[in-house]
Amino acid sequence: DSGVTQTPKHLITATGQRVTLRCSPRSGDLSVYWYQQSLDQGLQFLIQYYNGEERAKGNILERFSAQQFPDLHSELNLSSLELGDSALYFCASSVGVEGSEAFFGQGTRLTVV
Amino acid sequence: AQTVTQSQPEMSVQEAETVTLSCTYDTSESNYYLFWYKQPPSRQMILVIRQEAYKQQNATENRFSVNFQKAAKSFSLKISDSQLGDTAMYFCAFMNRGSQGNLIFGKGTKLSVKP
Numbered sequence: 001d002s003g004v005t006q007t008p009k010h011l012i013t014a015t016g017q018r019v020t021l022r023c024s025p026r027s028g029d030l031s032v033y034w035y036q037q038s039l040d041q042g043l044q045f046l047i048q049y050y051n052g053e054e055r056a057k058g059n060i061l062e063r064f065s066a067q068q069f070p071d072l073h074s075e076l077n078l079s080s081l082e083l084g085d086s087a088l089y090f091c092a093s094s095v096g097v098e099g100s101e102a103f104f105g106q107g108t109r110l111t112v113v
Numbered sequence: 114a115q116t117v118t119q120s121q122p123e124m125s126v127q128e129a130e131t132v133t134l135s136c137t138y139d140t141s142e143s144n145y146y147l148f149w150y151k152q153p154p155s156r157q158m159i160l161v162i163r164q165e166a167y168k169q170q171n172a173t174e175n176r177f178s179v180n181f182q183k184a185a186k187s188f189s190l191k192i193s194d195s196q197l198g199d200t201a202m203y204f205c206a207f208m209n210r211g212s213q214g215n216l217i218f219g220k221g222t223k224l225s226v227k228p
Contacts, residue, residue: 002157033214043204043218056213090158097213100146100165104158 003027004105006091012111018079021108025072025093031055032074033094033102034066038087049074050097081112115140117207119219126195127227133180134190134222136205144210147181147188152221153201161203164188166210195226 003026013019025032034046036059045058049068060066063081068074078085088109092102116139126132138147149161164172164181171179176193192199205219 002159031214035216042220043206043216045215045217048214050213056215058215088156092158092214094214098210100208100210101160101163102214102216103160104150106155106157109156 002103002105004029004091004093004103006089006105006108008108009106010109010111012113013081015081015083015112017081017112018077019081019110021076021078021089021091021110023074023076023091023093023105025074025091026103029093029095029103030072031094031097031102032068032072033092034060034074034076035090035092035104036087037090037107038084040084043090046076055097078110083112086110086112115142115207115209115217117205117217117219119203119205119222121222122220123223123225125225125227126192128195128197130195131191131193132195132224134192134203134205134224136188136190136219138186138188138205138207140186140207140209142209146208146210147179148206148208148216149177149179149188149190150204150206150218151199151201152204153198158204162190192224197226197228200224200226 005024046060048056092104094102
């Protein structure tokens, strides 16, 4: 167990809908990262938050957004869902901002039908 | 742009034997990190080993060691005394120092350890 908690583990939703994925980082970690793992694109970095502020952005679609709350948990919001958004979404956390030793959660499997 | 290439989509090894997984990367940066992550059927991404580019000494973690060849941009993972629990996808990843968590992953190598 990495100490990073993601909920829900599985999510099935229809095209056009909006979902929210939640991540609780390890105790003491200030950085949260979101990654997407799909068959087409492999593992891709989406976005990073450090102590409530956005610090880095990767290949995140405009339909997707994230935030980190004062208690350091983070949410990834996915809207206007398309079939191609079906993927495993990982959250990772680290103590510092650099992310050179990040621990991953077990992921949320999103299926868009 | 940085890229990571894992040329072996699948490999298999007998229990107790040694196997080496290959990884090459492309970057113009000089200060970076390299990683191997393991993803078993449970889907969890587990950090196996990490190498800092400025360190010449190859990283080692128990049965796992790397062969880091900076000039050749090669970063292979050696697993000694393979165990059934080593069966998993293995991903090589690169991160520029200062890129703040932007891990760039290879496509992965599926390793099967056979009894």
